[in-house]
Amino acid sequence: MGALSDAKKAYRLLKRALASRSAVQRVRRRLAEREPHPQGRFQVAVYFADGDVNMYQMRQWYRPLAELAERWPVVVLARQATGAEKLLEEDAPPVAFVPKIRDLERFIATQDIRVVLYVNQNTRNFQMFRYGRRWHVFINHGESDKMYMTTNQYKAYDYAFVAGQAARDRLSRTLWDYDVDRRTIEIGRPQADHYSGILPFTADDRTVVLYAPTWEGDRPSAHYGSIASHGETLVARLLATGEHRVIYRPHPRSGVVDEAYGAAHRRIIAAIEAANAADPSAHHVYDHGPELGWQLTAADVAVVDISAMVYDRLAAGKPLMITRPADERASVDTQGYLADCEWLTVESASEIVAEVERVRSDEAAIARLRMWVQHYFGDTTPGVATEKFHAAVERLMQEWERWEASEVGAVRPDEDDDDEEADEDEA
Secondary structure, eight states: OHHHHHHHHHHHHHHHHHHHHHHHHHHHHHHHTSOOOOTTOOSEEEEEOOOGGGTHHHHTTHHHHHHHTTTSOEEEEEOSHHHHHHHHHTTOOOEEEOOSHHHHHHHHTTSOOOEEEESSOOGGGHHHHTOOSSEEEEOOSOOOOSGGGGOGGGGGSSEEEESSHHHHHHHHHHOTTOOHHHHEEEOOOGGGGGOOOOOSSOOOSSEEEEEEOOOOOSSGGGOOOOIIIIIHHHHHHHHHHSSEEEEEOOOTTTTSSOHHHHHHHHHHHHHHHHHHHHOTTSOOEEOOOSOOSHHHHHOSEEEEOSSTHHHHHHTTTOOEEEEOOSSTTSOOOOSSGGGSSOEEOTGGGGGHHHHHHHHHHOHHHHHHHHHHHHHHHSOOSTTHHHHHHHHHHHHHHHHHHHHHHHTTTOOOOOSSOSOOOOOOOOO
């Protein structure tokens, strides 16, 4: 068994290496067909060290970054070929493919990058931190009360752009000796200014329910996924009424760790297909597209797991329920919204129809929702968050100029030294 397992592992590694090599070649060919980036053009960079599996972390920033680029040109520093390939295919900012440290050094030496934005906590972010005289800013890929939102890694960045007071409170409770007032800047949820998209159905009198579960997690404390515990039951109940329309939008990583979780996910898809075949006017939706926006505004009620989707929906200011993790070992922050939210337990999943009606009509629940929206995102008037985002970047640009002016004539250390750190380069 050991030899067979080793052989399978070696085969998977070889297959992955060949796929990576092919992706590198495709990216380089595509970039060779384009005009090279002008020297000195970019002042803002987004550092993205992930592959295509985590593209959802970048996609939600495309439109806010496009607006920002009207003032300060933005480039994405893509470290992996599969991620770079997706960025080149999609409506992303300009891309610099820099798989190796020397590629990264050569590119930034030609630009005037003053602010570097990070959408996740990839360990290879550390390779970018070596470059001083620019601000390193964590912007995250969503707002939530998951433990990910209070990691000590926040201290590695010069600043963090956070959604609102709830994020500051969360960091203050958790991180020792972290100057929240100085190192965090509130920007609301600029992505919410771009919630849009074409509905894949014609609106009618059906109650639309968005079910957006997260993946199963890779450790007990992160077992937030509900597909296997809640999902099959609640989707089956809603499909059976003839009065509801289900939008099923699972996390793209659903089933990557637990095959049983993946099997439950596939059964939900099959159930949706069967319901649409039986009643074509139902127009239930299995949504796995890259665009996120219309789902959040079209749904009368959303059912989501503990994830960034809670707060994406909260920013829309419309009714939602949170699935209570079936695994009691899952870490749940009971200091914020999750202490006062509308929980959907495993047991109550079978009563989903009544629960949907309750959260739509309960005045007390509606009032609580409004209060928490303000606490997490501040003013959610369309356009306000975008203004805050731009103002935050403007502030850092001014700070950069102040520091630069104070060092005129100073002798600078050579960042591009010969002591190049070990780097898992692309094939």
